[in-house]
Amino acid sequence: MAEPSRIVVIGSGLAGASAAAGLRERGYSGEVLVLGSEPHRPYELPPLSKGLLLGDTDEPDWVREAGFYAEHDIDLCSGVTATRIDTEARRVVDERGEEHGYDRLLLATGSRPRSLPVPGGDLPGLRTLRTLDNAIELREELREAERAVIVGAGWIGTEAAAAARRHDTEVTVVEPATLPLLRTLGEPVSRVFHDMHAEHGVSWRLGAKVAEFTRAGDGAPGVRLSDGTELTGDVVLVAVGAAPRVELADAAGLGLAADGGVRVDAGLRTTVPDVYAVGDIASHAHPRYERPVRVEHWANAKDQGAHVVSNLMGAHEPYLRSPYFFTDQYELGMEYRGLADAASDRLVVRGDLGAREFIAFWLRDGRVRAAMNVNVWDYGDALERMVDGQLAVDEATLTKGDLASVE
Known part of the structure; x- marks a missing residue:
């Protein structure tokens, strides 16, 4: 597949910005345009509900320094919303009426906070947390x-x-x-x-x-x-969850999945040629799981944005990383890897739940589907290996054995 001469990215969050930066870092020399509704340059979301809300910092984690985009010839249009995609003509129309042609298009439009469909649900003064x-x-x-x-x-x-x-x-x-x-x-x-x-x-x-x-x-x-x-x-x-922003994709005729996201194959391609989707909106045909996977977490946006770069440039490499997220609340720090069904998978705990120092494993057919470490930081690589490989591990090893030696 020939390398495109112009790539347009809709969405200036972590996923879109990671893709744009990755294109330059991989040596792509064509035009890169990023359209983003937010007035700020791209930033990461986790600090919003952690350090920034706590008052530990006054700024988010910026995806790149302020001058990066201009220095790398990335046309970052902040505060500009894409309003229509014409897949036949291969162009995007923005709110100003300007048209932007593309050879390949990446959708990274993210999510919006859900509201509750009850009386008063639209009252001014109700707060959400997304930006x-x-x-x-x-x-x-x-x-x-x-x-x-x-x-x-x-x-x-x-x-x-x-x-x-x-x-x-x-x-x-x-x-x-x-x-x-x-x-x-x-x-x-x-x-x-x-x-x-x-x-x-x-x-x-x-x-x-x-x-x-x-x-x-x-x-x-x-x-x-x-x-x-x-x-x-x-x-x-x-704070009742987030809804993927798929209106543009739906109006353009891209296939939507039952989970509300944009249907993409293993390589993050949509049902329309030369159009890709990543991050919160991507309902991904993950090769490791039996169902489409749509994940609204920081790592998914970052990693899919970085991964899609080679495919935008002409390859077709499947995205294989397992879901990952983390939280910090009071004295508790936690990392979760994988994708479990907590209602039916078998829970195995190493450590002490009451002391809040433990590792939780979720098993299906004896294989590790997900693992969560809480205030335990010694086994990250081992947990990632178990989850990525969906390894069959006996419960005695999980609770008492040497996790670092599991292969």
């Missing part, structure tokens, strides 16, 4: 707030709860499941996070559903639960 501006605004409000209500106990919700407690804000978390992070981690490991937050003063409203968002006479936002309970706070954060 740098969101994080700065939310941090300043938490510094002044006496009470906060967080709707949703996933990764963003629990990290935001930890940050709010750092700012001495009273926190109530509302979650329809019976434990935080239950679907991802299963009951025994989810309880570790529940108990840790409770010890730090977080109040839980578990098994509770939001019936309505409200606003008091003094303007304070509030939440009415389905059982009639009324919760008020100086801050209400809605």
Whole structure:
């Protein structure tokens, strides 16, 4: 396949920026255009709900230094939104009406925060956390707030709860499941996070559903639960997940998957010739798993963005990396590798859940499907090897043996 003369990237987040930078680092000499709706240069998302929200830093982790894009002849158009893709004419139209031809196109449009379809769900003043501006605004409000209500106990919700407690804000978390992070981690490991937050003063409203968002006479936002309970706070954060931004892809006739993402093959190609998709929107035919995989985590955006470079330049190499994510909450640090079904895979624990120093393994047919290390940092390479190879490992070795020697 011939090397293209012009590549257009839609999306200036980590995935799109990693691809653009990677093209230059791999020696691509053609034109590179990046269209991004955000006014800021590309940055990484994890610090928004961690260091920046905690107040440990005032800036995100920038993908590259400010001068990198111009110095490497990357046309970075910040604050410019792509509005239409014409795959027949091979061009992208932006909000200014300008048209941009392409030989190959990469979609890296990311996700937006989900809302709850309940009365008051669109009230002004409800907070979400997805952008740098969101994080700065939310941090300043938490510094002044006496009470906060967080709707949703996933990764963003629990990290935001930890940050709010750092700012001495009273926190109530509302979650329809019976434990935080239950679907991802299963009951025994989810309880570790529940108990840790409770010890730090977080109040839980578990098994509770939001019936309505409200606003008091003094303007304070509030939440009415389905059982009639009324919760008020100086801050209400809605953290109920993210939805992939696939409107452009859908309107252009690209195939969508059942998980809501853009369908891509093992090499991250969409159903339309010379159009690729990476990051949050990519529903990937991963060679290692029995179903399409769509992952909304930092490593997936970074690694898929870097990997797709060779394919944009004419190769067709499958993307093989396992999903990976991490969190830092209070004194707990954690890394998770792989893709488990916490409801059905067998959980094996090495270490002490109560002490929050352990490694959790999820096994299917005796093979390691996922592994999570909590406050244990000696076995990262071994865990990656086990998960990537889906190795068959006996439980005695997992709980007591030499993990570094497992092959």
